[in-house]
Amino acid sequence: xxxxxxxxxxxxxxxxxxxxxxxxxxxxxxxxxxxxxxxxxxxxxxxxxxxxxxxxxxxxxxxxxxxxxxxxxxxxxxxxxxxxxxxxxxxxxxxxxxxxxxxxxxxxxxxxxxxxxxxxxxxxxxxxxxxxxxxxxxxxxxxxxxxxxxxxxxxxxxxxxxxxxxxxxxxxxxxxxxxxxxxxxxxxxxxxxxxxxxxxxxxxxxxxxxxxxxxxxxxxxxxxxxxxxxxxxxxxxxxxxxxxxxxxxxxxxxxxxxxxxxxxxxxxxxxxxxxxxxxxxxxxxxxxxxxxxxxxxxxxxxxxxxxxxxxxxxxxxxxxxxxxxxxxxxxxxxxxxxxxxxxxxxxxxxxxxxxxxxxxxxxxxxxxxxxxxxxxxxxxxxxx
Amino acid sequence: xxxxxxxxxxxxxxxxxxxxxxxxxxxxxxxxxxxxxxxxxxxxxxxxxxxxxxxxxxxxxxxxxxxxxxxxxxxxxxxxxxxxxxxxxxxxxxxxxxxxxxxxxxxxxxxxxxxxxxxxxxxxxxxxxxxxxxxxxxxxxxxxxxxxxxxxxxxxxxxxxxxxxxxxxxxxxxxxxxxxxxxxxxxxxxxxxxxxxxxxxxxxxxxxxxxxxxxxxxxxxxxxxxxxxxxxxxxxxxxxxxxxxxxxxxxxxxxxxxxxxxxxxxxxxxxxxxxxxxxxxxxxxxxxxxxxxxxxxxxxxxxxxxxxxxxxxxxxxxxxxxxxxxxxxxxxxxxxxxxxxxxxxxxx
Numbered sequence: 001x002x003x004x005x006x007x008x009x010x011x012x013x014x015x016x017x018x019x020x021x022x023x024x025x026x027x028x029x030x031x032x033x034x035x036x037x038x039x040x041x042x043x044x045x046x047x048x049x050x051x052x053x054x055x056x057x058x059x060x061x062x063x064x065x066x067x068x069x070x071x072x073x074x075x076x077x078x079x080x081x082x083x084x085x086x087x088x089x090x091x092x093x094x095x096x097x098x099x100x101x102x103x104x105x106x107x108x109x110x111x112x113x114x115x116x117x118x119x120x121x122x123x124x125x126x127x128x129x130x131x132x133x134x135x136x137x138x139x140x141x142x143x144x145x146x147x148x149x150x151x152x153x154x155x156x157x158x159x160x161x162x163x164x165x166x167x168x169x170x171x172x173x174x175x176x177x178x179x180x181x182x183x184x185x186x187x188x189x190x191x192x193x194x195x196x197x198x199x200x201x202x203x204x205x206x207x208x209x210x211x212x213x214x215x216x217x218x219x220x221x222x223x224x225x226x227x228x229x230x231x232x233x234x235x236x237x238x239x240x241x242x243x244x245x246x247x248x249x250x251x252x253x254x255x256x257x258x259x260x261x262x263x264x265x266x267x268x269x270x271x272x273x274x275x276x277x278x279x280x281x282x283x284x285x286x287x288x289x290x291x292x293x294x295x296x297x298x299x300x301x302x303x304x305x306x307x308x309x310x311x312x313x314x315x316x317x318x319x320x321x322x323x324x325x326x327x328x329x330x331x332x333x334x335x336x337x338x339x340x341x342x343x344x345x346x347x348x349x350x351x352x353x354x355x356x357x358x359x360x361x362x363x364x365x366x367x368x369x370x371x372x373x374x375x376x377x378x379x380x381x382x383x384x
Numbered sequence: 385x386x387x388x389x390x391x392x393x394x395x396x397x398x399x400x401x402x403x404x405x406x407x408x409x410x411x412x413x414x415x416x417x418x419x420x421x422x423x424x425x426x427x428x429x430x431x432x433x434x435x436x437x438x439x440x441x442x443x444x445x446x447x448x449x450x451x452x453x454x455x456x457x458x459x460x461x462x463x464x465x466x467x468x469x470x471x472x473x474x475x476x477x478x479x480x481x482x483x484x485x486x487x488x489x490x491x492x493x494x495x496x497x498x499x500x501x502x503x504x505x506x507x508x509x510x511x512x513x514x515x516x517x518x519x520x521x522x523x524x525x526x527x528x529x530x531x532x533x534x535x536x537x538x539x540x541x542x543x544x545x546x547x548x549x550x551x552x553x554x555x556x557x558x559x560x561x562x563x564x565x566x567x568x569x570x571x572x573x574x575x576x577x578x579x580x581x582x583x584x585x586x587x588x589x590x591x592x593x594x595x596x597x598x599x600x601x602x603x604x605x606x607x608x609x610x611x612x613x614x615x616x617x618x619x620x621x622x623x624x625x626x627x628x629x630x631x632x633x634x635x636x637x638x639x640x641x642x643x644x645x646x647x648x649x650x651x652x653x654x655x656x657x658x659x660x661x662x663x664x665x666x667x668x669x670x671x672x673x674x675x676x677x678x679x680x681x682x683x684x685x686x687x688x689x690x691x692x693x694x695x696x697x698x699x700x701x702x703x704x705x706x707x708x709x710x711x712x713x714x715x716x717x718x719x720x721x722x723x724x725x726x727x728x729x730x731x732x
Contacts, residue, residue: 034423035678042677049675050424056386056524070523142562143525144599150675151606152637157562157599193525200525203563210547210557211514217556218511221504225443230451232476236444236498244499244583251551252584257500266469266476268458284461286469316466354454 028052040182041166044189045150053186054193065093066194074204083202084129090198091126094191098122101187108177110165111184117160118188122195129202143203146196148189160188219302220256228260228304228335229294235263258304262292262311269340270357271317272350282361285351287315287340289330296335307335315342315351386524387431388673389516391566393509395534395573395656398487399438408432410657414666417687420678430673433516433528437505437539441491444501449480484730492535496579502542509543517564529568529673530604533656534575534617541576541593542584544569544603549592562599568672569593569604572659573615574623588623594630595639602630606639606672610665613646614707615653616729620716641668647695651703651732663687706732
C-alpha cells in the first residue's frame with residue numbers, strides 16, 4: 001500500500017503541470033509508475049529520456065507555451081532576427097515559470113538553489129540572444145550544454161546541482177523535503193530541455209550551411225570522376241598523390257581538383273580520312289596519350305566547364321598487316337571532344353574522339369543532305 | 385525528444401543498399417531481451433540511418449572496365465594488335481573482376497592510398513549524416529550516435545575530424561561541437577590508426593575525434609572502442625590510447641571506454657554480428673543510449689553468463705590455434721607481413 005501511495009504521490013509531484021492542472025499523456029504516467037520503485041534521480045532521468053519532461057510527449061502547459069512558436073519545419077531563409085525571436089519565445093515562458101517556481105520554494109533552500117541556478121543561466125542565454133551574440137561567441141548558446149546526461153547525472157555544460165540536491169534531501173524518498181526537491185528538479189529538467197530545444201532551433205543554420213557546402217563538394221567530386229576524362233588506376237595514383245599533397249598542405253581540407261594529368265592513357269577513337277567515301281571515312285583507331293593534361297573550372301552548378309587539354313600521343317595504324325605508330329598531338333575540349341593530329345612520312349593524319357567523330361559525321365551528313373536538297377530544289381525551280 | 389538516430393557505417397565488402405538490415409535486427413532483438421525495453425521501447429526511441437559508400441569504389445572499378453572495353457573493342461574492330469595499348473587496357477580492367485580482393489581489399493587500398501577517392505567517400509558520408517539530421521523536426525532536440533565497423537571506423541574517424549576540427553574552413557560551414565556532435569561513437573574493430581594518413585591527420589590521437597566532457601571541443605560525448613582479442617584485423621597499429629587520453633577529466637568521467645572481448649563463436653570473429661551478439665559489446669551501448677541504472681549489473685551479469693555458457697569453446701579451440709598463428713605484434717608496421725596475414729586470414 002505504501003508503494004502504491006508513493007507511486008501516486010510521485011506521479012502527482014513530477015507530472016503535475018506548473019500551470020493549471022492538465023492530463024499527462026497516458027504513456028508518461030505509465031512510465032512514471034514503472035519506475036516508481038527506483039531512486040528519484042533514475043525516475044527523473046527516465047522521464048526526461050522518453051520525452052516526458054519538456055520533450056515531445058510532454059503536454060505540460062509550460063512545454064506547450066514554450067514550443068508554440070517553434071515550427072517543426074525550419075523556415076527557408078530564416079533571418080537572424082527570426083531565429084532570435086524564436087529562441088526568446090521559448091526563454092520568456094521559461095523565465096516566467098521560473099519566477100513562479102522561486103516563490104513556491106522560498107522556504108526551501110535546496111529546492112530554491114536549483115531554481116536560482118536555472119534562472120541565472122537562462123537569463124544569460126536571454127541576454128546573449130538579445131545582444132545578438134552567436135554560438136561562436138557564447139558557449140551558453142550551445143544546445144548540448146543543456147542536455148541532461150544520466151550517465152554522469154549532470155548537464156553537458158551548465159552547473160545546476162540536481163544530483164547533489166536530491167542526494168542530500170532524499171535519504172528517505174517520502175520525506176517532504178525530498179518531495180520538494182524532486183519537484184524542483186523535475187521543473188528544472190523540463191525547463192532546461194525546453195531551452196535546449198530553443199537553442200537547437202536557433203543553431204539549425206549551422207547544420208544547413210554545412211550540408212549545403214558538403215552537397216556542393218559531393219556534386220563536384222561526382223563530376224570529377226564521371227564527367228572528366230576517366231582516369232586509369234595508374235593515373236589515379238599519380239593525380240591522387242598530387243591531390244594528397246594539396247590536402248596535407250591545407251590540413252586535410254581541399255576542394256576537388258581543377259585539373260588532371262593524363263599518362264599512358266589508351267584511347268579509342270576514329271581515324272578520319274576526309275578523301276574516303278562516306279561509309280569509309282571514319283575507322284576505328286587506337287592510340288595512347290603518352291603525357292598530357294586536362295584542365296577546367298568549376299561552375300556555380302558544380303560542373304567542370306571551360307575544359308581544355310593537350311597530350312602527346314602515339315596512334316596505331318594498320319600498314320600492310322602490321323601496326324605502325326604515328327606520333328602526334330591531341331587537343332581536347334569539354335573532356336570528350338578531341339582531335340589528334342599525327343604526322344608520318346610528311347602526311348598528316350587525323351584521329352577524332354568517338355564523340356567528335358559522331359558530331360563530325362552527323363554534321364557532314366546533314367550538310368551533304370542539305371546540299372542535295374538544295375541542288376534538287378534549284379533544279380526544280382530552274383525547270384519551271 | 386525526437387527519436388535518437390543510430391547511424392551505421394559499414395566496413396569493407398560488397399555492401400549494397402539495406403546492407404545493415406541484419407545488424408539492425410540484431411540490435412533490436414538484443415535490446416528487447418532486457419527489462420529496460422519495457423519502459424523504453426526500442427522503436428519509440430531509436431531510428432536507424434544506414435550509410436552507404438561502397439558504391440563509390442564499385443564506380444571506380446566499373447569506370448576502368450568500361451574505358452578499357454572501349455579500347456579493346458576498337459582494337460578488335462580495327463584489327464590492330466597495338467600491344468602496348470592492349471596491355472594497358474587489360475591492366476585497367478583487372479580490378480573489375482569480381483574477386484574477393486577486388487570487392488573487399490581494393491576498397492581499403494583505394495581509401496587509404498588514393499586521396500581523391502577517400503575525399504569523395506568522406507564527402508558522401510558527411511552529406512548522408514547531415515542530411516539525416518536535417519530531416520529531423522527542427523523544434524526537437526535530435527540526439528545521434530554512430531556505430532562504425534572495420535574500414536567504417538577509419539572513414540567515420542576522418543569524417544568526424546573534418547566536421548569538428550577547429551581548422552575546418554568557414555566555407556564548409558562551421559559545425560560547433562556543442563551544437564551538433566554525436567553522443568556515442570562506437571568504433572568496432574577500429575582500424576582508424578592503421579589507416580591514418582598524413583594527408584588528413586598524421587596521428588589519430590591528436591585529431592578532433594575524441595570524447596570530451598566539454599562541449600567546446602571533441603567529436604562525441606562518449607567513445608567506445610571495441611576489439612575482439614582474436615580478431616587479427618584491428619591488431620596491427622592498434623588503437624590503444626594512453627590512460628589519460630584525451631584529457632584526465634574526460635577520462636575520469638569514463639568518456640573513453642575500451643571494451644575488449646575474447647569470445648569465439650565461429651572463426652569469423654571480425655564480423656559485426658559476432659561483435660554485437662556479445663553482451664559485453666551491446667550492454668555498454670544500451671546503457672549510454674538510455675539510462676544506465678535501468679540495465680543494472682545483476683541483469684548484465686546474467687546476460688553475460690548465459691552468452692558465455694552458449695559459446696562452443698571446444699569447437700573453436702582448433703580455430704583459436706589458427707588465429708594465434710596469424711597474430712602479429714601490436715606495433716607491427718611491415719605492410720608485407722600485414723598483407724600476408726590478411727590473405728591468410730581470409731583463406732581460413
